[in-house]
Amino acid sequence: MKDPEDKDYVQSLERGLSVLLAFAGHRPLLTIAQLAGVTGLSRPTVRRLVLTLERLGYLRAEGRAYALTPHVLALGHAFTSSLDLTEVARRPMEAVTEVVGHTCSLIALDGEDAVFLYRVPPRRGMPHTLLPGTRMPAYATAAGRVLLAARAERPDGPFAALTPSTVTDPARLAAIVTEVGEQGWALVDQEYEEGVRSFSAPVLDSANWVVAALGMSVPSSVPLDRVRREYVPALVAAAAEISEALGAAYHPSARAV
Structure with missing residues (x-):
């Protein structure tokens, strides 16, 4: 949970990680709407995060949905x-x-x-x-x-x-x-x-x-x-x-x- 007084806290990083973690629990494909529902973030915010993660190689598009790529294994x-x-x-x-x-x-x-x-x-x-x-x-x-x-x-x-x-x-x-x-x-x-x-x-x-x-x-x-x-x-x-x-x-x- 973000402390409003903590100026060192990077909320965008927290949100990006929450998008990646949304795929846990056997969710191989998720749309932006589904990701918004799982993370509690707005659809515009999720869209920006998803597009960024896609460019970085952590997500790939599957039609209107998105899936994790093997690149996420590098984190573990x-x-x-x-x-x-x-x-x-x-x-x-x-x-x-x-x-x-x-x-x-x-x-x-x-x-x-x-x-x-x-x-x-x-x-x-x-x-x-x-x-x-x-x-x-x-x-x-x-x-x-x-x-x-x-x-x-x-x-x-x-x-x-x-x-x-x-x-x-x-x-x-x-x-x-x-x-x-x-x-x-x-x-x-x-x-x-x-x-x-x-x-x-x-x-x-x-x-x-x-x-x-x-x-x-x-x-x-x-x-x-x-x-x-x-x-x-x-x-x-x-x-x-x-x-x-x-x-x-x-x-x-x-x-x-």
Whole structure:
């Protein structure tokens, strides 16, 4: 709220930002009249703001309506890039490691590979020899599938059978990746390595883009029901905490595990 005594307050900036924020909440296209209704500004004011934002590249015309352009992502990226992702993730990763008792990893996608960025080992638990920088095929890992689910295109193979359980059929794998994107987490049972079950959840930035994934692995002796009931919710909650710290407005933890 503008303080009438505050001479440093730029009201036009506030109004311009209110126009951009009006598109939040699944409003892909808005007319000037609709923007005026959402923001509470007059139509002439909204028109001037919209035309300015269009010239700056933040909006584009779609007939009589307007839509955001990818240029607005630069605003969120400026915030996200100013943060040290591993530093933001460290405490939630340490907390979930203590709860579950297994190593928690921060993982990113590089081409068709899932790459370890940072790892928090437990005091006791399943030993790991994988170090930051280690690469794994994304199609056969939980973290990889979480990251692939955020891409518009689906992997088309060919896919090698790394274990007898590895899914190699492109159509089936594409369906699995789509399901992972819808439910907000992934669980892989001995597809990358026999005797190992892995699960993962996405980390989102301020533009709600998936920028990384949290992943954990447990021995196959741990019952699947326990992994789903106890471990997956704990990891999803940790990923949601990191996402919130990065400015994400929504995280799949809002959905039932």
